[in-house]
Each structure stands twice: as structure tokens, then as C-alpha cells.
Amino acid sequence: DQQVKQNSPSLSVQEGRISILNCDYTNSMFDYFLWYKKYPAEGPTFLISISSIKDKNEDGRFTVFLNKSAKHLSLHIVPSQPGDSAVYFCAATGGYQKVTFGTGTKLQVIP
Amino acid sequence: KAGVTQTPRYLIKTRGQQVTLSCSPISGHRSVSWYQQTPGQGLQFLFEYFSETQRNKGNFPGRFSGRQFSNSRSEMNVSTLELGDSALYLCASSLNNIGSPLHFGNGTRLTVT
Numbered sequence: 001d002q003q004v005k006q007n008s009p010s011l012s013v014q015e016g017r018i019s020i021l022n023c024d025y026t027n028s029m030f031d032y033f034l035w036y037k038k039y040p041a042e043g044p045t046f047l048i049s050i051s052s053i054k055d056k057n058e059d060g061r062f063t064v065f066l067n068k069s070a071k072h073l074s075l076h077i078v079p080s081q082p083g084d085s086a087v088y089f090c091a092a093t094g095g096y097q098k099v100t101f102g103t104g105t106k107l108q109v110i111p
Numbered sequence: 112k113a114g115v116t117q118t119p120r121y122l123i124k125t126r127g128q129q130v131t132l133s134c135s136p137i138s139g140h141r142s143v144s145w146y147q148q149t150p151g152q153g154l155q156f157l158f159e160y161f162s163e164t165q166r167n168k169g170n171f172p173g174r175f176s177g178r179q180f181s182n183s184r185s186e187m188n189v190s191t192l193e194l195g196d197s198a199l200y201l202c203a204s205s206l207n208n209i210g211s212p213l214h215f216g217n218g219t220r221l222t223v224t
Contacts, residue, residue, distance in 0.1 A: 032210035043201050043215030098167040103153035
């Protein structure tokens with residue numbers, strides 16, 4: 001039972017353009033949502049999060065949008081840079097540190 | 112501040128053997144979680160420890176176990192290894208606040224032959 005789904009395994013974007021990564025969830029008990037970035041041979045690193053009481057959170061080039069009624073969130077990266085090429089994981093939690101991850105989307109930013 | 116340290120980085124074992132992986136969390140972090148990453152499956156939650164107690168557990172068989180010591184360091188053990196246990200095992204530590212992000216180590220790559 002995949003409670004957090006990232007339906008696009010990969011995405012290619014031109015440098016300077018917007019990257020939009022999507023994530024859907026099924027568990028209405030989730031109240032925090034997070035995005036992580038992972039480079040090969042390294043552990044995931046935290047990017048940005050959003051609580052269920054908000055619909056948008058912004059940090060520099062990264063913005064996360066949450067649509068609770070649709071159980072959908074998205075990560076926007078503007079402008080995209082080659083160094084953003086990595087695997088992005090969406091994650092959600094409804095309690096102390098039991099975090100459920102999606103299967104990841106591999107982003108390639110083409111120079 | 113030192114990050115999460117996992118040892119060893121790589122491990123090759125034979126079916127039927129057991130293995131112990133180690134994790135040292137960020138200083139001050141008392142919550143330690145373990146995840147298994149395999150291609151196409153994302154990160155699967157194994158368990159989470161806080162103050163030496165297992166607080167959350169994922170859907171893995173009893174062959175997978177863990178513990179946490181009084182200094183918050185953690186170990187996980189896999190007994191009777193199977194080929195399907197080959198994966199990247201990631202440890203993460205965090206503060207004990209809802210929504211606090213996990214800080215991951217670089218993982219232990221386990222290969223079972």
C-alpha cells in the first residue's frame with residue numbers, strides 16, 4: 001500500500017526553466033510534508049517542508065504547494081540549475097518521526 | 112557539527128549469514144530511524160528509536176531488528192540474510208518534534224550473494 005506516490009519516475013528540464021515535481025498521498029492523517037533531494041552515493045538531504053495548515057511554503061528557488069482536498073503536493077524549482085539534477089523524494093508524516101516516502105523522481109536539468 | 116555517520120559503507124555477505132550495521136546520530140538528536148532503499152521501491156521505513164525504545168515499526172519481518180544505546184547511537188541487525196535484503200540501508204536522526212526533518216547518513220550498501 002503506497003501511501004505516498006510519485007507517478008513520474010523521471011523529468012527533464014532545460015536550465016533556467018521551471019521544474020515541477022508532483023506527489024500524491026492517500027492518508028488523510030498526514031500533517032507534515034517534506035521534500036528531500038538525493039545525489040548518488042549520498043543520503044537524502046532535506047529541502048523544504050510544509051505543514052497541513054498551510055498551502056504554500058517558499059525557500060529561495062524552492063516552493064512547495066499543498067492541496068489538501070486533492071491530497072496533492074508539488075515542488076517548484078525556479079530557475080532550475082544543472083546542480084539540481086538529483087532524485088527528489090516526497091515524504092509525509094502524521095506522527096513522531098514515522099515518515100513515509102514516495103518512490104522518487106529523477107530530475108535532469110539540461111544545460 | 113558532525114553529521115550522521117554510518118559504518119560500514121559497504122558490506123558483502125552470504126545468504127544465511129547475519130549482519131550488524133551501525134549509526135551515530137547528530138549530537139543532540141535522540142530519535143534515530145532506519146530505512147531500506149531498493150530500486151523502484153523508494154525508502155521503506157524499518158523502525159524508529161527514541162530514548163532506547165522502539166517507538167515506531169515498519170512492515171518488515173522479525174529478521175530485522177534494532178536497538179539504541181544510551182548515547183543515542185543505534186545498530187540494526189539482519190539475521191538469516193536473503194538475496195532480497197540487498198539494498199542501501201539508511202540511518203537518519205532528528206530532533207523529537209513533529210515535522211522535524213530527518214538528517215540522513217550516507218548509508219550502508221549491503222550485497223547478499
